[in-house]
Amino acid sequence: MHLRPIAALLCLALTLPAAAVTRVENARIITMDPARPYAEAMVFDDGGTLLAVGDGATLRASHAEARRVDAGNAVIVPGLIDAHGHVLGHGLSLLRANLVGARSKDEIIERLRAFARDLPEGEWLLGRGWDQNLWPEREFPSAADLDAAFPDRPVWLERVDGHASWGNSAALAKLDRSLDGDWQVEGGEILRRDGKATGVFIDTAANLIEALVPPPDAAQLRRALDRSVQALVAAGLTGVHDAGVSEATLDLLRGMADDGALPLRIQAWADGDGTALAARCRDGGPYAHPGGRLAMRTVKLYSDGALGSRGALLKSDYSDAPGQRGLPVTSAEGLRAAMRKAKGCGLQVATHAIGDAGNRLVLDLYAEVLGEDAAADHRWRIEHAQIVSLSDIPRFARLGVIASMQPTHATSDMGWAEQRVGPLRIVGGYAWRSFRDAGVRLALGSDFPVEHIDPLAGLYAAITRQDAKGQPAGGWLPQEKLTAHEALRGFTLDAAFAAFDEARLGSLSPGKRADFVILDHSPIRDPASDLLQTAVIATWVDGQPVYQRPELRD
Numbered sequence: 001m002h003l004r005p006i007a008a009l010l011c012l013a014l015t016l017p018a019a020a021v022t023r024v025e026n027a028r029i030i031t032m033d034p035a036r037p038y039a040e041a042m043v044f045d046d047g048g049t050l051l052a053v054g055d056g057a058t059l060r061a062s063h064a065e066a067r068r069v070d071a072g073n074a075v076i077v078p079g080l081i082d083a084h085g086h087v088l089g090h091g092l093s094l095l096r097a098n099l100v101g102a103r104s105k106d107e108i109i110e111r112l113r114a115f116a117r118d119l120p121e122g123e124w125l126l127g128r129g130w131d132q133n134l135w136p137e138r139e140f141p142s143a144a145d146l147d148a149a150f151p152d153r154p155v156w157l158e159r160v161d162g163h164a165s166w167g168n169s170a171a172l173a174k175l176d177r178s179l180d181g182d183w184q185v186e187g188g189e190i191l192r193r194d195g196k197a198t199g200v201f202i203d204t205a206a207n208l209i210e211a212l213v214p215p216p217d218a219a220q221l222r223r224a225l226d227r228s229v230q231a232l233v234a235a236g237l238t239g240v241h242d243a244g245v246s247e248a249t250l251d252l253l254r255g256m257a258d259d260g261a262l263p264l265r266i267q268a269w270a271d272g273d274g275t276a277l278a279a280r281c282r283d284g285g286p287y288a289h290p291g292g293r294l295a296m297r298t299v300k301l302y303s304d305g306a307l308g309s310r311g312a313l314l315k316s317d318y319s320d321a322p323g324q325r326g327l328p329v330t331s332a333e334g335l336r337a338a339m340r341k342a343k344g345c346g347l348q349v350a351t352h353a354i355g356d357a358g359n360r361l362v363l364d365l366y367a368e369v370l371g372e373d374a375a376a377d378h379r380w381r382i383e384h385a386q387i388v389s390l391s392d393i394p395r396f397a398r399l400g401v402i403a404s405m406q407p408t409h410a411t412s413d414m415g416w417a418e419q420r421v422g423p424l425r426i427v428g429g430y431a432w433r434s435f436r437d438a439g440v441r442l443a444l445g446s447d448f449p450v451e452h453i454d455p456l457a458g459l460y461a462a463i464t465r466q467d468a469k470g471q472p473a474g475g476w477l478p479q480e481k482l483t484a485h486e487a488l489r490g491f492t493l494d495a496a497f498a499a500f501d502e503a504r505l506g507s508l509s510p511g512k513r514a515d516f517v518i519l520d521h522s523p524i525r526d527p528a529s530d531l532l533q534t535a536v537i538a539t540w541v542d543g544q545p546v547y548q549r550p551e552l553r554d
């Protein structure tokens with residue numbers, strides 16, 4: 001592959017006046033279109049609609065006057081879509097202390113001290129990404145672990161999965177009530193020792209302290225969103241299903257779309273039974289921005305918490321914590337009411353469910369609320385579907401429910417997941433192959449910022465079920481691997497289908513949008529191990545480059 005021709009002609013594409021037609025040629029195109037799986041060239045108009053995909057000679061003859069972009073024999077795939085991420089959460093994480101991968105509490109303190117050097121005196125120290133499963137003791141921390149280093153500054157740290165938070169005594173003291181005793185918050189848990197709050201809060205209990213953290217202003221939120229979307233297109237993403245968006249955040253995204261500042265497509269989901277859902281119902285159902293890059297037609301609900309913080313709802317006790325079965329974040333009554341409201345307003349439902357009991361509850365409620373409409377094209381979804389009873393997997397197919405799963409969750413969790421649920425339940429864990437073989441549609445994503453935004457890492461995890469060092473040999477629970485084509489489909493066609501977008505996205509086919517990513521290796525034909533070194537050369541949306549590798553910009 002020759003990068004200099006790509007450099008010259010991609011820059012030319014950015015600077016030349018708009019042409020009626022652009023022809024990209026000298027490419028190895030993976031179309032994801034069964035009618036023509038591979039091609040050498042494609043042509044699209046100045047509105048970003050694909051006109052033709054095929055061999056180079058034919059398209060040179062039929063579109064001789066088109067502006068020419070030489071891909072330098074690079075690989076082109078359809079625009080990659082992350083079917084479950086958190087755009088604002090990712091942006092805010094970029095503005096806070098990064099605790100991802102810290103191997104001990106001492107390392108956490110070291111990172112926090114470095115980050116705090118630039119903070120004004122008295123300002124809250126915020127961070128995200130800690131994971132006690134990576135520490136030698138594998139136990140939840142306490143406020144006392146932070147107090148010596150930060151006796152006066154309030155510290156508030158979100159766990160990597162977003163389902164637990166950890167604060168120091170200065171943060172807990174901001175609350176105007178005692179945290180001690182035996183009372184609890186619905187949908188959450190205050191961890192205590194001998195009746196005293198330890199400083200760790202699970203799921204909705206974290207809202208007690210979260211409500212005291214000074215909120216970012218509109219300028220900070222816009223900066224976070226700007227940083228997030230630029231990082232996403234640099235990773236090769238042309239679309240994201242944004243899992244839980246308030247009406248206020250939708251307004252910010254709408255403003256970005258109005259300004260032409262959204263470089264990718266965002267399918268925003270209303271954050272539960274709140275103001276965003278109420279607004280969609282009031283305004284007659286799904287929202288779509290006229291620019292085609294922002295929509296809201298889905299509501300995000302929560303059944304349970306996360307496996308790593310033992311909030312995932314299980315049918316029997318955690319294998320490593322007798323007496324604990326997780327937490328129902330939302331009651332069955334609350335879920336039922338929200339699902340009925342969404343259905344009545346013509347919206348799709350996507351419900352977070354991780355434990356086997358959490359997944360069964362959602363399937364039961366979907367069957368009840370959908371009723372005869374379960375046979376219709378509703379495309380309701382279960383997000384994560386991490387630990388599922390084998391007998392429940394076929395129910396996804398019978399109900400037409402999409403399994404929205406995140407491959408890197410498996411490779412992040414494989415070191416401890418079986419300890420949580422034991423050898424019998426783990427066979428229904430992260431079971432992508434079992435779902436596909438049962439006829440269930442798989443939409444793949446990352447759940448960023450819980451995991452890294454890199455979709456190529458997701459492809460690698462889906463194909464190998466190994467970490468970056470190639471461990472374990474042969475892959476973890478290797479019977480659940482996906483083929484390279486199936487994995488790529490999960491980030492393209494099936495992700496588009498899950499958002500009712502398959503008519504315009506997901507494959508490089510005439511009539512669809514010219515959303516594509518240029519790579520230096522093939523995710524289909526090259527070894528899977530190459531994915532972790534594969535570079536995103538450029539990302540195009542609507543027939544325009546929205547990202548180029550820095551060395552190709554001059």
